[in-house]
Amino acid sequence: MMINVFQPSLGAEELSAVSEVFESNWLGHGPRTKEFEAQFAAHLDVAPENTIFISSATAGLFLTTELLGLGPDDDVVLPAVSFVAAGNAVAATGARPVFCDVDTHTLNPTAAHVERALTPRTKAVLLLHYGGHPGDIAAIANLCRTRDVRLIEDAACAVASGVDGKKAGTFGDVAMWSFDSMKVLVTGDGGMLYVRDAELARRARRLAYHGLEQSSGFAAAKVSHRWWELNVQDFGRRIIGNDLTAAIGSVQLRRLPEFVERRRAVAEQYDRLLADADGIRLPPALPAGHTGTYYFYWVQLDAAVRDQVAADLLEKGIYTTFRYPPLHKVPAYRGGGAVLPNTDTASSTTLLLPLHQGLDDAEVRTVADELRKAVEHRGAGTRA
Template identity: 70%
Template sequence: MTINVFQPQLGDRELAAVAEVFRSNWLGHGPRTKAFEAAFAAHIGVGAEHAVFVNSGSTGLFMAMELLGVGAGDEVVLPSISFVAAGNAIGVTGARAVFCDVDPRTLNPTAEDVEAALTPRTKAVVVLHYGGYPGDIERIARLCRERGVALVEDAACAVASRVDGRACGTFGDIAMWSFDAMKVLVTGDGGMLYVRDPELARRARSLAYHGLEQTSGFVKAKVSHRWWELNVREYARRQIGNDLTAAIGLVQLDRLPEFLKRRAEVADHYDRELAGVPGLRTPPPLPAGHDTSYYFYWVQMDPAIRDAVAADLLEAGIYTTFRYPPLHRVPAYGSDAVLPNAERASDETLCLPLHQGLSHEDVDRVVTELRESVGSKLS
């Protein structure tokens, strides 16, 4: 049986929550959506009015560019080791994506990496928390404030990541989390958007639903005459979440501590069993005060053997991957950047299975096969 690199954990509680939505006969945006927004806002320590449940984390990235007014002539800085949605969200506006380098071990950018890419045309910086590691977010946030540049946190990997108790996603101006089927907390598809500025948060809520000031004529019908009339002030799309997925999200959020506990146990097991293996490097330790979501567990090795090791593991029924291939190598973005750390990391790094559904036997099997494969390539 294949050991997956990512895998959600769903059960009777999620089924019961979905069944209750069915019984209510209200599947769209409604009370459970609002409850999920409020619960997640409390989880990250902000007011519910700043959180908007949308249909994907990628939607949040696209909305962030729209909310910030990014357009032709602007530049947006982001690490090359990042998900393609970030590059697409910038490119579709007509702005230029400017890719910065990363630390080769953490795969997160430092403040110095970001600063080196800033120009007078920089409108925003987008930072990913790689694998759930908070990274240099405090210094990057300070740099952006000093330069008057908006900071967007792609917190897709960082649903429970914190620095000295402060949630990743709340250091910048806008953030989004992903709840797709491969994440720690899943809703099938979905994401949460956080907007610090209250007025911009209100605009985000409107943009998420066609630019309408109200999301339901049925609700409006109770309080006003001609509730079917529209008040649309700008073009927008339907990007909201719904009660079906929000109901799953509420249960998953409640279960998040148990998920994190098991993921931490798996990561600790890898750390112990892979420490000192010749030719293999495990993730660097977290700085004091940093908490991770344990989304990725990555190892690094000589590029000459990385792909062959991945092939050996796949043949043994263990699926591994590398997230995320460098965006400055993607032809669509037209970048000529030379980023040696990002290029080195992308050729050396392999993400191992890490999820709360892994058994002790599964983890031992991964360790055994990995050690044997690396050892055979170096002998």
């Protein structure tokens, strides 16, 4: 059996919640969707009307570019180590993705990295919290405020992360979280959008459902006594969540603390088992005041052996990977001229080990033992 990098935890509670939705005979956008939005807002300590359950974090990225009016005259700064959905959302508007470098160890950009990439045309910064580490988010948020630049937080990996009690995703203007089947909190597909500005949040909710008002139900969209006549305020699409997946999300949100605690324990076990391993650099510790989601556990190896080690582990039934292939290398984004040495180094040396709440201690020991053997076999040499 393969030891997976990512794996959800689903059980009787989620099944019972789905059964209740079936019994209600309403699977679409409804009361359970609203309940989940309110619960997630409480998790973030923000107003529930500013959170919107949507079909995916990717849909949230595309909607955000529309909310902020990005277009061909604009630049958007984002780390080159980011998911392709971020690059696609920016490039699809005609705006220019401007890729910044990252710290080689954290794989997050610092405020200095972001500042060096700003241009006179910069309208927004789109930041990823790599592996659930909040990174330099407070300083970057302050930089964006002083430069009058919008901050978008791609918090897909950071559902439980924060700095000094403030949740990742609430530092900027807009944020989105992913609940796909590889995340910590899963609904199969789905995501949450947070919009700080109340009026912009109302527009986001309209755009997420055909340009129609949702706040008071379908009836709010009517324009006369003929309730089927519609008042379309914006040209929207349909990217709303539904009660079936929201019911799963509510259960998963209740279980989130136990998930994160187990993931933290797995990460700490890796730290102990690999502490003296030659040729293996462990991930950075979280700074004081930072809390993480423990979405990734990454090690860094000599670039000459990284791929071979990954192949050796796969032969032993241990799946590893690298997230995310650097976007400045993607031809479609026309970022090939960017000189990002830290990104290049990190992307050639970093390997993600299995990390999820379903791992037992024996599996963690197996991964650590086989990693040591593979690195030694490939002759990685001295301590990384």
